Amino acid sequence: MSKYYSEAVSREDMRELAYLIRKEFGYENVWWIPVEKLLDQMCDVFDDFSYEIVSDEEWDDPLSHADTDIFAGTIRIRESVYEKACNGIGRDRMTIVHEIAHYILICDIGLRLYSRSNGNVKCFNDPEWQAKCLAGEILVPYYKIIQYRRIPTAQRIKNLCGVSGDAAEYQLKCIKGGEASEYRNRK
Numbered sequence: 001m002s003k004y005y006s007e008a009v010s011r012e013d014m015r016e017l018a019y020l021i022r023k024e025f026g027y028e029n030v031w032w033i034p035v036e037k038l039l040d041q042m043c044d045v046f047d048d049f050s051y052e053i054v055s056d057e058e059w060d061d062p063l064s065h066a067d068t069d070i071f072a073g074t075i076r077i078r079e080s081v082y083e084k085a086c087n088g089i090g091r092d093r094m095t096i097v098h099e100i101a102h103y104i105l106i107c108d109i110g111l112r113l114y115s116r117s118n119g120n121v122k123c124f125n126d127p128e129w130q131a132k133c134l135a136g137e138i139l140v141p142y143y144k145i146i147q148y149r150r151i152p153t154a155q156r157i158k159n160l161c162g163v164s165g166d167a168a169e170y171q172l173k174c175i176k177g178g179e180a181s182e183y184r185n186r187k
């Protein structure tokens, strides 16, 4: 989606939205979202949503693990990625939720996309940042973490939420307010 930019959405908006999504699908009180079940639930909730598991031999883009056709409302997932996600591998679970986030932001919420004429787009307007941000907030629930007097460690978040160590650390950094440097780096 790098050819586009979209309406700005802040991380605070994404946290609110992540909570509503968790609530809608019955996960507001749990840490771990079963991503493969969420895909099936989305098929029930959204008339135009579907997903497809594509065998690794048929997968045409060696650089990607999954993608979303925003016009058809279809997420395609490499079979090996889907299987690893079913086995609880954090990176692959995040890959799938990242695509779910693209679908929700564009196809459900209806954020408008504009074509991009030159390179400089702020992160809040970047569909990739937006999907990364929402996916992280869905899998690592801010509202549950801040209930603790002492914020859990990255290792604990990794195990509780089923995300990679890197993703757990990144979400912790955002929770502790360290995201300002991320914004600076992206300009």
Ligand SMILES: [Zn+2]
Binding pocket: 001, 098, 102, 127, 128, 131
């Ligand atoms: Zn993406």
